[in-house]
Amino acid sequence: ETGVTQTPRHLVMGMTNKKSLKCEQHLGHNAMYWYKQSAKKPLELMFVYSLEERVENNSVPSRFSPECPNSSHLFLHLHTLQPEDSALYLCASSQDRLAGGGEQYFGPGTRLTVT
Amino acid sequence: QKEVEQNSGPLSVPEGAIASLNCTYSDRGSQSFFWYRQYSGKSPELIMSIYSNGDKEDGRFTAQLNKASQYVSLLIRDSQPSDSATYLCAGHTGGFKTIFGAGTRLFVKA
Numbered sequence: 001e002t003g004v005t006q007t008p009r010h011l012v013m014g015m016t017n018k019k020s021l022k023c024e025q026h027l028g029h030n031a032m033y034w035y036k037q038s039a040k041k042p043l044e045l046m047f048v049y050s051l052e053e054r055v056e057n058n059s060v061p062s063r064f065s066p067e068c069p070n071s072s073h074l075f076l077h078l079h080t081l082q083p084e085d086s087a088l089y090l091c092a093s094s095q096d097r098l099a100g101g102g103e104q105y106f107g108p109g110t111r112l113t114v115t
Numbered sequence: 116q117k118e119v120e121q122n123s124g125p126l127s128v129p130e131g132a133i134a135s136l137n138c139t140y141s142d143r144g145s146q147s148f149f150w151y152r153q154y155s156g157k158s159p160e161l162i163m164s165i166y167s168n169g170d171k172e173d174g175r176f177t178a179q180l181n182k183a184s185q186y187v188s189l190l191i192r193d194s195q196p197s198d199s200a201t202y203l204c205a206g207h208t209g210g211f212k213t214i215f216g217a218g219t220r221l222f223v224k225a
Contacts, residue, residue: 031211033211040123040217041217042119042203042214042215042216042217042218043159043203043215045212045213048211048212050211055210055211056211056212088158090158090159101207101209101210101211101213102147102148102149102164102205102206102207102213103149103161103164104149104161104213105161106158106159106160107158108157108158109158
């Protein structure tokens with residue numbers, strides 16, 4: 001595996017379900033990100049982890065819960081979602097938050113549909 | 116609200132022409148800027164980074180930064196149909212927050 005991988009690629013869930021998204025980076029980076037991408041809207045930063053410590057939580061509803069067990073893995077736990085949460089969820093990683101934190105490498109994304 | 120603004124397009128150019136994509140930003144603290152390309156149904160891919168005023172060239176791509184005018188641009192020379200995609204401009208202030216624009220759709224006609 002190379003780069004940043006995400007599973008599952010597609011997910012349909014009901015509003016009462018609990019599911020998790022998984023991200024793994026094989027780049028040796030020290031920061032990982034979750035973004036939400038909705039149609040015709042800018043990428044919305046949700047969470048950032050640096051060296052497994054959460055350093056950014058961008059006013060995300062508590063029905064989204066991140067977990068970063070190590071610098072290579074990132075999870076997004078989902079529960080009691082709303083239909084407006086349907087979107088593409090992207091994971092990204094970067095090497096250096098100061099000089100290169102903007103040089104991010106994205107996984108393929110999980111297309112989430114909440115019914 | 117710190118923002119990065121882009122014209123949503125679509126910008127349509129003939130094959131072989133120069134495509135010019137523009138971006139403005141509101142946060143004067145932004146220090147570095149990035150262009151990402153996103154094909155339909157795919158995730159963003161970093162194509163250019165620029166950290167100082169002036170031009171930076173990489174193959175057919177040239178990024179331009181003017182911090183005084185808070186303006187960033189991307190020029191694509193000899194545009195090809197394979198360049199048809201949405202181009203995202205992003206500004207980074209240091210730390211972890213990168214602000215993305217909504218993107219400009221580019222269509223290169225064969």
